[in-house]
Each structure stands twice: as structure tokens, then as C-alpha cells.
Amino acid sequence: MSLWLALIAGxxxxxxxxxxxxxxxxxxxxxxxEKEGRPDVSIVIPARNEExxxxxxxxxxxxxxxxxxxxxxxxQTAIRARRAxxxxxxxxxxxxxxxxxxHACWIGAQSTTSRWLLFVDAxxxxxxxxxxxxxxxxxxxxxxxxxxxxxxECVTAVEKMLLPYSLAIYFCGVSAAAAVSPARREALxxxxxxxxxxxxxxxxxxxxxxMGSVIDDMDLAHIAKRHGMKVRxxxxxxxxxxxxxxxxxxxxxxxxxxxxxxxxxNPWSCAQVILASSLLVSYLPILVYLGIQAQWMALSLFxxxxxxxxxxxxxxWFQALAVPAAIYGLQYVALRAMVATVFKRxxxxxxxxx
Numbered sequence: 101m102s103l104w105l106a107l108i109a110g111x112x113x114x115x116x117x118x119x120x121x122x123x124x125x126x127x128x129x130x131x132x133x134e135k136e137g138r139p140d141v142s143i144v145i146p147a148r149n150e151e152x153x154x155x156x157x158x159x160x161x162x163x164x165x166x167x168x169x170x171x172x173x174x175x176q177t178a179i180r181a182r183r184a185x186x187x188x189x190x191x192x193x194x195x196x197x198x199x200x201x202x203h204a205c206w207i208g209a210q211s212t213t214s215r216w217l218l219f220v221d222a223x224x225x226x227x228x229x230x231x232x233x234x235x236x237x238x239x240x241x242x243x244x245x246x247x248x249x250x251x252x253e254c255v256t257a258v259e260k261m262l263l264p265y266s267l268a269i270y271f272c273g274v275s276a277a278a279a280v281s282p283a284r285r286e287a288l289x290x291x292x293x294x295x296x297x298x299x300x301x302x303x304x305x306x307x308x309x310x311m312g313s314v315i316d317d318m319d320l321a322h323i324a325k326r327h328g329m330k331v332r333x334x335x336x337x338x339x340x341x342x343x344x345x346x347x348x349x350x351x352x353x354x355x356x357x358x359x360x361x362x363x364x365x366n367p368w369s370c371a372q373v374i375l376a377s378s379l380l381v382s383y384l385p386i387l388v389y390l391g392i393q394a395q396w397m398a399l400s401l402f403x404x405x406x407x408x409x410x411x412x413x414x415x416x417w418f419q420a421l422a423v424p425a426a427i428y429g430l431q432y433v434a435l436r437a438m439v440a441t442v443f444k445r446x447x448x449x450x451x452x453x454x
Contacts, residue, residue: 106390106402109382116272116376117409124267126276130237130248130336132229139235142167142212143220145186146204148450150222151175158184160226168222169208171200177222187211195311200450201291202316206307217301219294223343224250230339234295237334244300244329247317248293251337258348262433264413265426266355272376273369279321279333286366287325288333291317292342300329318365356437377434380406380427 143164147154148171158166158181168181171191178188191207194200205219216235220226238246252267254260279288294317304323310316324331345351383406390399407423414420 103395103398106386106395106398109379109386110402110405112376112379113405113409116372116379117268117406120268120271120376121412123271123274123276124249124335127249127333127335130230130233130334130339132227132339133233133236135232135236137232138163139216139232139239140214141165141216141218141231141235142214143218143231144169144205144208144212145181145220145222146171146201146208147173147177147181147222148200148204149173149175149177151177151180153222154181154186155184156225157220157222158186160228161220161231164218164231165212165214167208167211169204171204198311199314199316202307202311202313205316206311209301209306215298217296217298219291219296221292221342221344224292224340225342226340227338230336233339234334234336238295238297238332241332242330243295243332244297245289245321245324245331246295247289247291247321247331247333248295248340249290249333249335249337250293250340250342253341253343255343256347258351258429259343259345260414260419261422261426262351262429263345264415264419265410265423266430268410268413269373269377269380269430273366273372275369276333280331282325282328285325286369287318287321287331288366289317289321290333292344293336293340294320300324303327304329315365322365352433352436355433377431381431383424383427 141164143161143166145154145157145166145168147168150173154168154177158168162185166186167189168178168186169189169191170178170181178190181188189208189211191204194203209217216238218231218234234246234248252263254263274288275286276288278284278286304320304327307316307320309323310319313319321331345354387399387403390402406427407420410423411417411420414422
């Protein structure tokens, strides 16, 4: 019986983790464009207390018109943005039942007149040619909206442990083909880097349409798909990077704020993620059971299975040894996020509660 249990769980892990990597690698990879010029694009960066990041992102985008929307920062975000060459825009007081980021994005968009609008987060940074390459791709494909997954920069031990695993689990339930298919309800977007053709942005209502949402990127993608717009999700690990979480506390609060809400936006994807997570959580109990039964060969193979399957997400075998800890660390964070969402507990983010 123990061997059958391990076999079933192992087969499930192989299926979901292979599917996860397949889903992610099926996202078109943004290639560096050889075209030169200055595309008609304005870059909007919503920023609240980002003095440690803002100069880096602005300078990597210095060939474009960059607007930093200072969302009531209490530090030197606006000053440092101007020093780096951006236009700093102060944000009016946050309207009732609104979330800071979509409000700041909307204010920034109203200050521009370009054909394209590119919204990027303050904790991202880019290689030369990124903007030209993205606009060239969107133009050649006649896109209305594009969203880009960037390379995750992991610095601390907890980041290196949890973030690759969390991305792998997320893509267990996300299909690139379904996300861009007009016939499917699923949507996918990454608000760290979001491009809109201005006419399309205005047509869907812009960020005003999602002003009260903490998953404004996903909601905008759903709205764009409902309107029959041409949407594409890309990956650009060679052209852009992000460090969205800076340690355990940041990861815990960030996941609590968005994780379960993002999953609920696509119920079928959510069900697959939960099933994949449940299979992986069986990892230690099955190992213990195999050990009690003295099934040493099966124990050795089962112990190595998730490490081998997840190694491409971690980059090296040494880092992939953190997989067992990541399985249970993320499960703890995910359960807290689920409870907070179900019971509508307020979430604090950058000094605001919502």
C-alpha cells in the first residue's frame, strides 16, 4: 500500500510540475529588437516610499519619457526621481474605497499623451533596448495590451527558498494558451510591467475601472479579454529584473495581500494550484511512511523527485535543495492568505490598510 501511495503522489507531482514548466516556457520570450529610434511611449511608475529603488529604474529607462507618480511618500522618492531624470507627479488624496497603485497609475496616465502607456513598478529595472523591443513586438503583433514576466532577483536565503517555488506552483494552474485565447475565461497579467495602447486603455476605462482592486492587473486583463482585445503575456528574463520581496516579512505580507485573490480570479487555475500544493504537502508524510516500511529504494526516489522537477526554477542543484522547506513555508503563507481573504481581514501595505 505504501508503494502505491508514493506512486500516485509521485505521478501527480510529475504531472503538475512538468505542466508548470511547460506553461511558463510557452510564454513567448521577448527578444531584443535591432530597430533603433524613440517609440511614442510614456512610462508611468507608481511609487510610494521607494527612495531606495526609484533612481535605478528611472535610469534604466532614461531614453524614454518617464513619469514617477509620487503616492504621498514620506521619504525622498520624488526628489530622487527628479535627480534621475524623471518627471515627478504628486498624487491627490486617495479617493474613498480606492487602492493606492491603480489610483496612482490613473493619475500618471492622465499626464501623458503618447500612443503607448507602459506601467512599471519601482522595484523593477531593465536592460538597454527593453522598451524599444517591447513596443516593436506589440506593434508587429497589433496588440492592445501586453504584460511581461521579468527575472526574479532573489538575495536573501528566504527569497531564494520561497520565490522560485511560488512561481512554479502558480504556473501549475496557468495556461499561456488559455490566457490569450478569446474563447477562454482565464486571464493572466503581471502588474510589474504592463503595456497598453492608449486607445485600448481608454476603451476599457483605464485604472478607474479597477480603482478598488488589489489585483488591478488581473482585473484589467479580464476586462480587456471581455472586450475582445488582443492580449499577450510575455517573459523577458534577459531584458528585465524585479526584486519585489526583500525578506520573510515582505514575502508574508505581499502574499497575504494578493496570493489568494489572484487565484480566485481564475477558479479553474485555483483548483489546479490547490491540488498541486496538496500533493506536494504529502511529501514528508510519505517519506516517513516509506521509512517505517523500510522501503529504502522508493524513499530515495521519492525524496529526490520534487528537487529534480523544480531544479529548473531554482537554477542550481544546491539552491534546489531548499525545495522541502519551500513546500511547507509557502503552505503556511498560503493558508494565512486564504483565511485573511475568506474572513475579509484588512491587509496593511506600505502604511495603508484595505
